[in-house]
Amino acid sequence: MDTEQHSSSRNIVAILSRGDADARGVATPQNSRFVRVFEALAAVGIEARPVIYDESVADAVRDQLLSVDGVLVWVDPIHQGKTRAELDGLLRDVAAQGPWISAHPDVILKxxxxxxxxxxxxxxxxTDTHRYDSAAAFRSEFPSRLVASGPRVVKQNRGNGGQGIWKVERLSDADGIVRVLHAQRGSLPEDMPLDAFIARCEPYFNWGGCIIDQAYQAxxxxxxxxxxxxxxxxxxxxxxxxxxxxxxxxxxxxxxxxxxxxxxxxxxxxxxxxxxxxxxxxxxxxxxxxxxxxxxxxxxxxxxxxxxxxxxxxxxxxxxxxxxxxxSCFAIPDEAPAAIAQTVKHRLIRTHRSSAST
CATH class of the missing domain: 3.30.470 (D-amino Acid Aminotransferase; Chain A, domain 1)
Known part of the structure; x- marks a missing residue:
């Protein structure tokens, strides 16, 4: 392989997003919502390929990712009932075999x-922030904290689009009743027993492992x-x-x-x-x-x-x-694609140097 071919083959990244079989069949840089990112990468000499992910085509996606030097991932934690559990395992496997991943699932978890x-x-x-590692801890500790410090914001550990984020406040004229408001668009306030709200939140421990509680910001x-x-x-x-x-x-x-x-x-x-x-x-x-x-x-x-x-x-x-x-950080300012391209370029240079020294 001559120098020019070698250089070209080591400046390829995948832009990974979620979609279905139809999206996979027609995906191009030009029809992608990330078109400006594709253009910015091309401007600094980096070839970027669109890769559409779904659990049903995981093996094909793995093969695509193993053929590039790096992977830029835009996939929400929760999308139409699907989580990233299977994808994160795939990305860890790919990263262990060479390509760098942004963001690596282990970094996301931090x-x-x-x-x-x-x-x-x-x-x-x-700010005033607390963590509950189990449903029992949440049931035991949250009620007294709500009484002592006023309205709180309860958040499931992993989510997007306001899913699993609640404002909770006590109603002064109703013993044990709270007013809750979900952060998802279109939600309306609900008045309910605090015990019922706590029970509603218990499934969050299954996916996210903990619940976070912050003071409401006036x-x-x-x-x-x-x-x-x-x-x-x-x-x-x-x-x-x-x-x-x-x-x-x-x-x-x-x-x-x-x-x-x-x-x-x-x-x-x-x-x-x-x-x-x-x-x-x-x-x-x-x-x-x-x-x-x-x-x-x-x-x-x-x-x-x-x-x-x-x-x-x-x-x-x-x-x-x-x-x-x-x-999955998108939409982004007009200046961001160029910044992304420069960061990717530096990552590729570092990866090439690391590979050359081994």
């Missing part, structure tokens, strides 16, 4: 689950800031006025509450520079240290979702982490 909120609560993005109506990261560097921001966990308008004829548009910004947006400095210089390095993740294992695209916390003594905003998305 940073892309709600447990990260508990493990990193000592960082500047933390500034939720001010919106959520999504900080997009490529590796350890900020790739952009998104600000959105959200409706999740905010009671919808009252009345049978009231329209369903809709979130506002997510306004995207580049990494240099002036309003978000304090958050950028905290993420790049303090929080991300300390998160990596706490979780045992090296920079080269960070996802090529991930995001940290922040709510506004209480203002400090000088009137400046503070930020509270409410979620990290590492499984």
């Amino acid at each position: 940073m892309g689950v709600k447990e990260v909120l508990y493990r990193t609560r000592h960082l500047g993005w933390g 500034r939720l109506p001010d919106g959520m800031i999504r900080c997009y990261m490529s590796g350890a560097k900020v790739a952009g921001f998104g600000h959105q006025l959200i409706k999740a966990l905010i009671p919808p308008p009252k009345g049978p004829e009231a329209p369903e509450a809709q979130p506002g548009p997510r306004i995207m910004h580049g990494p240099d947006a002036p309003a978000f520079q304090p958050l950028r400095r905290s993420m790049e210089n303090e929080w991300t390095p300390r998160m990596m240290e706490t979780l045992g993740i090296d920079e080269g294992s960070l996802p090529v695209i991930w995001d940290a979702d922040f709510l506004y916390g209480p203002r400090d003594a000088a009137g400046r905003d503070t930020y509270v982490l409410c979620e990290i998305n590492a499984s």
Whole structure:
């Protein structure tokens, strides 16, 4: 094999997403929702191939992934009742045979689950946060915490789209009754016995292994800031006025509450520079240290979702982490595809150097 052929064969990545047999048959970079990522990778000399995953074609997908140097994965934790359990096993098997995976399932289990909120609560993005490792612990400890500290937000460990995230508050005029609101779009508040709500949450331990409980943030109506990261560097921001966990308008004829548009910004947006400095210089390095993740294992695209916390003594905003998305971070700012391409290029160079030295 001559040098040119060797170089070309070692700069190929797969972009993996979920779909059905029809999607597999027609998938091209041009008709993919990730078309801008394909274009950015091509611009730095990297060939990217679309790979569509479904459990029914796992063997064929494995063969495709073993033929490339790296894999960029965009698959939600839960999609139409399907989880990533089988896919994660496949990805671990592929990674063990050579190709690097972003994000590796083991990295997702460290940073892309709600447990990260508990493990990193000592960082500047933390708040009053608790973890329940069993249904018995949740039943025993949560009621007194709700009484002592006011409204709480209960979160299943793995999920997306607001699934398994609940605002819970006591009703002062009804003993043992709570008002709960699911974060999924279209949800309405429900009043129910606290015991019934706890029983509703018990299945979350089967898939996620634990439940996380945070203090409700009073500034939720001010919106959520999504900080997009490529590796350890900020790739952009998104600000959105959200409706999740905010009671919808009252009345049978009231329209369903809709979130506002997510306004995207580049990494240099002036309003978000304090958050950028905290993420790049303090929080991300300390998160990596706490979780045992090296920079080269960070996802090529991930995001940290922040709510506004209480203002400090000088009137400046503070930020509270409410979620990290590492499984399927999309849509992304206009500047992010180029950042992804540069991160992928650096990963490939590192992989080639490692291979050459062995």
